[in-house]
Amino acid sequence: MVNNPTELDMLLGAHVSIAGGVDNAVDRAADFEMNAMQIFSHNVRSWSTRELTGEEIDKFQEKRKEFGIEYAVAHTSYLLNLASPKDDLWKKSKKGLVEEIRRADLLGIQAVNTHIGAHTGSGMESGINRLVAALKEIESTDVFQNSEVNILLENTAGGGTKLGSDFSELGDVLDALNYSNRYGVCIDTCHGFAAGYDFATETGLEETLEEFDHEVGLDELKLIHLNDSVGDLGSRKDRHAHIGRGKIGDEGFVAVVNNPNLRELPFILETPKEKLDGKEADRVNLDKVMNMRE
Ligand SMILES: [Zn+2]
Numbered sequence: 001m002v003n004n005p006t007e008l009d010m011l012l013g014a015h016v017s018i019a020g021g022v023d024n025a026v027d028r029a030a031d032f033e034m035n036a037m038q039i040f041s042h043n044v045r046s047w048s049t050r051e052l053t054g055e056e057i058d059k060f061q062e063k064r065k066e067f068g069i070e071y072a073v074a075h076t077s078y079l080l081n082l083a084s085p086k087d088d089l090w091k092k093s094k095k096g097l098v099e100e101i102r103r104a105d106l107l108g109i110q111a112v113n114t115h116i117g118a119h120t121g122s123g124m125e126s127g128i129n130r131l132v133a134a135l136k137e138i139e140s141t142d143v144f145q146n147s148e149v150n151i152l153l154e155n156t157a158g159g160g161t162k163l164g165s166d167f168s169e170l171g172d173v174l175d176a177l178n179y180s181n182r183y184g185v186c187i188d189t190c191h192g193f194a195a196g197y198d199f200a201t202e203t204g205l206e207e208t209l210e211e212f213d214h215e216v217g218l219d220e221l222k223l224i225h226l227n228d229s230v231g232d233l234g235s236r237k238d239r240h241a242h243i244g245r246g247k248i249g250d251e252g253f254v255a256v257v258n259n260p261n262l263r264e265l266p267f268i269l270e271t272p273k274e275k276l277d278g279k280e281a282d283r284v285n286l287d288k289v290m291n292m293r294e
């Protein structure tokens, strides 16, 4: 059994905890021999952030080099709502995203991945306009302009008033941002499946990617969140399952990790962390994915 993604010529990792300091996340990734990782750069349940120390930043970067973690992405706080019609929340969210970019830049992380918000009743078009206006303001900040951190917009499962479950909404946003190369898209397979895009079969995947290419453009795709889905196709349920143990299943993931349009992209697991078959769930899911690679 192969247990090293680098040998398989793939970028693979999982979301890892920063408990005890951001550099500890790199140790956690290295314990599983990942070469890609995702972190929260702060406590995402709170608006206030603790400043990163110089020591923490140095250790994070040194360990990444030492352990060969080639790809790292920071997932933004779930409190952000860049599409909100409420001015106070919208302003806080803009500041929050700038802070996420600043921290990623300090850590030498190449991208922040963000959910694109919810219109909370103002309507999809109004939500998209708010989001685009927020991103345009963020673009003009020194923090953004003096960094090389890219912003990845993640698709959602839909449900409620969330933006980004339909690929056309992601396309509209990128279009309004003139398809700047500072943006890209992250597809979460669980979210996509729950939103009604078939990832469970090879034909389903091909149709899904054809639609993505038409609505957004495959060149914009920069990251895959590799999660199976507890809910059925189109269920709009954002509930992640272990790889192969949800409604997408083995056939779907074999197709995803080997697809010529996807296989070079970083794959990040956001699967549950409880024990699985008596082992760490990440170990089981990472092995499963590596064994699917052809
Ligand atoms: Zn995700």
Ligand SMILES: [Zn+2]
Pocket (backbone or CB within 6 Å): 188, 190, 191, 238, 239, 240
């Ligand atoms: Zn999710």
